[in-house]
Amino acid sequence: MTTLAYTLSDSRAMLRRNLKHQLRYPSMTVMLIGIPIVLLLLFVYVFGGQLGAGLGAHEGRSAYLDYVVPGLLLITVASAVQGTSIMVAMDMTGGIIDRFRTMAIARASVLTGHVLGSMIQILVAIAVLIGVAFGLGFRSAAGPLHWLAAIGILVLFAFALIWLAVALGLAAKSVETASNTPMILFLLLFLSSGFVATATMPTGLRQFAEYQPITPVADTVRGLLTGTEIGDHAIAAIAWSICIAVVAYLWAIRLYNRRRAAEPH
Amino acid sequence: MTSVPAATAIVTQDTCKSFGDHLVLDKVSLAVEEGTILALLGPNGAGKTTMVRILSTLIPADSGSMRIAGHDVVTDPDGVRAVIGVTGQFSAVDNLLTGAENLQLMADLRHLGREAGRRRVAELLEQFDLTDAAHKLLSTYSGGMRRRLDLAMTLVSKPRVIFLDEPTTGLDPRSRLTMWQIIRDLAMSSVTILLTTQYLDEADQLADRIAVLDQGRIVAEGTPAELKSRIPGGHVRLHFADPHLLHSASELLPAAAPDLNQLVLQVPADGTVDSLRGLLDELHEARISVERLTIHTPDLDDVFFAVTGSHVTAELKGDPAPQGAPLS
Numbered sequence: 001m002t003t004l005a006y007t008l009s010d011s012r013a014m015l016r017r018n019l020k021h022q023l024r025y026p027s028m029t030v031m032l033i034g035i036p037i038v039l040l041l042l043f044v045y046v047f048g049g050q051l052g053a054g055l056g057a058h059e060g061r062s063a064y065l066d067y068v069v070p071g072l073l074l075i076t077v078a079s080a081v082q083g084t085s086i087m088v089a090m091d092m093t094g095g096i097i098d099r100f101r102t103m104a105i106a107r108a109s110v111l112t113g114h115v116l117g118s119m120i121q122i123l124v125a126i127a128v129l130i131g132v133a134f135g136l137g138f139r140s141a142a143g144p145l146h147w148l149a150a151i152g153i154l155v156l157f158a159f160a161l162i163w164l165a166v167a168l169g170l171a172a173k174s175v176e177t178a179s180n181t182p183m184i185l186f187l188l189l190f191l192s193s194g195f196v197a198t199a200t201m202p203t204g205l206r207q208f209a210e211y212q213p214i215t216p217v218a219d220t221v222r223g224l225l226t227g228t229e230i231g232d233h234a235i236a237a238i239a240w241s242i243c244i245a246v247v248a249y250l251w252a253i254r255l256y257n258r259r260r261a262a263e264p265h
Numbered sequence: 266m267t268s269v270p271a272a273t274a275i276v277t278q279d280t281c282k283s284f285g286d287h288l289v290l291d292k293v294s295l296a297v298e299e300g301t302i303l304a305l306l307g308p309n310g311a312g313k314t315t316m317v318r319i320l321s322t323l324i325p326a327d328s329g330s331m332r333i334a335g336h337d338v339v340t341d342p343d344g345v346r347a348v349i350g351v352t353g354q355f356s357a358v359d360n361l362l363t364g365a366e367n368l369q370l371m372a373d374l375r376h377l378g379r380e381a382g383r384r385r386v387a388e389l390l391e392q393f394d395l396t397d398a399a400h401k402l403l404s405t406y407s408g409g410m411r412r413r414l415d416l417a418m419t420l421v422s423k424p425r426v427i428f429l430d431e432p433t434t435g436l437d438p439r440s441r442l443t444m445w446q447i448i449r450d451l452a453m454s455s456v457t458i459l460l461t462t463q464y465l466d467e468a469d470q471l472a473d474r475i476a477v478l479d480q481g482r483i484v485a486e487g488t489p490a491e492l493k494s495r496i497p498g499g500h501v502r503l504h505f506a507d508p509h510l511l512h513s514a515s516e517l518l519p520a521a522a523p524d525l526n527q528l529v530l531q532v533p534a535d536g537t538v539d540s541l542r543g544l545l546d547e548l549h550e551a552r553i554s555v556e557r558l559t560i561h562t563p564d565l566d567d568v569f570f571a572v573t574g575s576h577v578t579a580e581l582k583g584d585p586a587p588q589g590a591p592l593s
Contacts, residue, residue, distance in 0.1 A: 006376065009373070009376060010373075010374055012373075013370060013373035013374050016370075016373075017359065017362065017370055020361065020362060020366065021361045021362075024361040024362070024402070025361060094360075095353060095355040095356050095357040095358070096357050096358060096359050098323060098351075098353055098355075098357055099351065099353075099357035099418070099419075100374075101322070101323055102321045102322060102323060102346055102349065102351040103346055103374055103375070104343045104344075104346035104347040105374045
């Protein structure tokens with residue numbers, strides 16, 4: 001077999017391991033998929049009446065549902081990558097990583113197993129959330145191409161955040177830290193156009209919200225699904241995703257390859 | 266050493282390693298012939314685990330040359346990884362998988378192929394008496410079963426050189442004997458084994474050669490017989506009811522060392538039944554009654570006293586080991 005074939009075969013073995021972990025550790029998987037659904041219900045039924053009133057021409061609870069679905073799709077991604085970070089940190093603090101390091105396997109396959117596993121988890125979680133949203137009355141005028149493009153944007157952004165989560169999981173000294181650090185993503189989500197229009201925010205905050213990566217992604221997905229204005233948000237969303245993915249990937253690989261020479265154990 | 270004989274499976278020359286200011290390995294040189302077992306014997310903190318981690322490519326040495334089956338550890342780590350198997354001190358198993366799945370994962374990562382992999386997994390489950398537990402999650406495994414699985418995972422690819430870092434630490438006596446038998450069987454199949462241990466009897470039972478490591482230095486090396494010939498051997502401790510009896514006994518046995526505080530006389534003895542009978546007969550004829558006796562066989566402490574003139578000390582010195590991670 002060639003090096004590439006080995007890399008693929010090792011990554012497949014690691015992916016299988018990761019998917020088994022998700023099945024064997026169902027409480028985490030269910031929680032990561034469940035949190036966005038609970039938040040969806042909360043935003044639509046508790047906050048939705050009031051927030052929907054401010055949406056302008058087309059207002060009300062159902063209008064807010066249409067507005068907020070992209071935000072919750074991103075919450076789904078953030079929630080899943082928190083799991084990625086925890087899983088990576090669990091691996092790194094356990095004994096099995098040393099076994100992998102003493103074997104002639106493709107170095108990155110441990111990480112690609114996590115990345116692919118998380119991606120599958122995210123696709124399942126997104127499908128569940130969209131199903132629930134439709135059940136609550138979400139209506140989309142989007143055709144198959146628009147849906148495909150929306151999912152594509154989400155997958156690309158998810159890919160970037162997964163690598164970021166992998167790096168955070170590798171950088172964390174403990175599993176607890178690894179589960180806390182990705183919380184910053186949730187904060188960024190609330191400081192974006194995901195839940196309320198940035199125009200309603202005070203100036204400084206509005207500028208921050210408009211220039212951080214989550215707003216273009218949310219606006220692009222919303223535009224594709226509900227026909228709102230996209231403008232140059234799509235370009236920004238793709239550019240941000242690629243930038244985050246490349247930087248996070250390089251950081252993660254560097255952390256992974258760094259031999260823990262300073263640690264006498 | 267400029268040329269390495271082909272028959273030497275593990276060779277290290279002047280291996281040094283420090284963690285910060287703490288010198289953990291100080292010019293360690295070892296040579297293990299193919300198909301033999303070398304025991305690296307030493308207390309906690311002697312540098313045993315560090316040596317294994319360097320040889321198994323986990324951490325780099327500061328200096329020195331290390332070759333495993335002809336592959337240089339520094340320049341050809343993947344060559345080394347392809348021929349070695351490592352069972353560390355801390356269990357390296359996947360707790361969220363079953364025993365069979367753990368072995369299958371190893372078979373996949375060693376690229377054994379579908380059929381051969383499945384056969385090897387079944388074979389190892391059988392060999393390590395894990396067939397009944399094969400499809401149970403590891404959370405239900407006992408300590409001995411986990412250790413057996415750990416070793417089985419190491420053996421999936423039939424490595425030519427195996428590192429076992431304290432393979433029996435923490436096992437109950439029965440599991441320990443099982444593990445010894447497994448290691449002996451391995452040695453029969455002409456693999457080379459470097460094992461670390463804190464127990465003299467374990468090194469004695471298993472190893473062809475023993476290297477004694479103390480504070481990062483090899484302080485003695487040889488066959489178990491050579492090493493034991495340097496140890497004064499065991500002794501018998503005679504406990505007496507009163508000081509007069511102790512006094513009489515110590516006059517009768519001038520080679521013995523009396524302890525007046527504990528009313529104990531320590532008599533050098535090799536532990537054989539004949540010597541013991543002779544000792545008791547002698548005491549009986551002199552009408553000295555002994556309350557009770559204990560027999561002491563040589564242990565790691567005796568080895569250290571014999572080869573370094575000091576008792577095992579590394580543990581008491583407060584090694585800068587991180588919390589929860591014994592440095593040895």
